[in-house]
Amino acid sequence: MTETDVKVVYKRPLGFTDLVTHYCPGCTHGVAHRLIAEVLEEMGELKNTIGVAPVGCAVFAYNYFNFDFVEAAHGRAPAMATGIKRTLPGKILFTYQGDGDLASMGMGEIVAAASRGEQITVIFINNTNYGMTGGQMAPTTLPGQKTSSSPLGRDVETQGYPIRTAELLATLDGAAFVARRTLHDARGIRMAKRAIRTAFEVQKQGLGFSMVELLSICPTNWGLSTTNARQWLAEHMLPYYPVGDFKVSTAVSEMKIGGN
Amino acid sequence: MPPKGWVEINELYCKACETCVTDCPTQTLAIDLSRLTPKGYHPAFMIHPENCTGCGICAVVCPDAAITVFRGVRPGTEKEGEDA
Secondary structure, X not given: OOHHHOEEEEOOOOOEOOOOOOOOXXXXXXXXXXXXXXXXXXXXXXXXXXXXXXXXXXXHHHHHEOOEEEEOOOOXXXXXXXXXXXXXXXXXXXXXXXXXXXXXXXHHHHHHHHHXXXXXXXXXXXXXXXXXXXXXXXXXXXXXXXXXXXXOOOOHHHHXXXXXXXXXHHXXXXXXXXXXXXXXXXXXXXXXHHHHXXXXXHHHOOOOEEEEEEEOOOHHHHOOOHHHHHHHHHHHHHHHOOOXXXXXXXXXXXXXXXXX | OXXXXXXXXOOOOOOOOOHHHHHOOOOOEEEOOXXXXXXXXXXXXXXXXXXXXXXXXXXXXXXXXXXXXXXXXXXXXXXXXXXX
16 A cells, blocks of 8 residues: 555535534534534535524534524524525525424424425434523423433423424424434434435425434533433433434435435 | 554544544544643544554544544554554
């Protein structure tokens, strides 16, 4: 072998700025950011994309991506994306939302946007708590899970059951592609990237609303090390939130994805 | 002979979450407790560079896009024991 055989198999994506993220060490928000940047780079859409940042841990997402971004009010990212997409139909629009933003404050917005079949892509991060404000109970918190606002564990008698957002949105006719993936291991991350690619292709080809739910870890608020948090996700979250494609419309199943 | 490779970890971004250390299939990486990054973390480094196959799993799981993966023989390491 000579030095000319050396090739770069992985590098920081072009869709990132040089800033260091404010996320806690090990937080899979960074993985989700990277997958979005890689997918948009592969599709050649970096200059043609507008992201909508949520309220939550990802509130500063606009600092880390190298393309246009706007900031929405809490939970209202799908409504804002709808307005921008209808004004600028040639752009790729995506919202990046956590479970407090999407499944709690913005449940009305996301259901309405999906039922209208808006041509937007939603990346939904599910880490079973409100990360930014200190780990309070979210609609996605598992039964019995201890959080800072449910110190004895979530009691389903008084606090209800967790919402499976992907399954819920899959029942709506306007949704073209709804999937759930996990970010706790390399295999799951590779599958997540393919799902994100499909979701953006669905929008590019005008087939309807697309959403990818990504199961994430929150080591700080769960009080676990990164490694233990990933194991906790695999043991507790995957049985309740199974990975899979919950809605693939006929047009999407016949879709061709170039260069994949 | 298995494929060879190496990784470069950008210490500006590394936050010592140990995800790459846990997931490396060849136990190439470790946390360097003798140094600190500008952010105050102990960075990951190649403790066994001879094991690296350039598979890229560390970079796939890295939450901060700190890792660049190369495949091939690292320039200046053709002879054993000359690790840079």
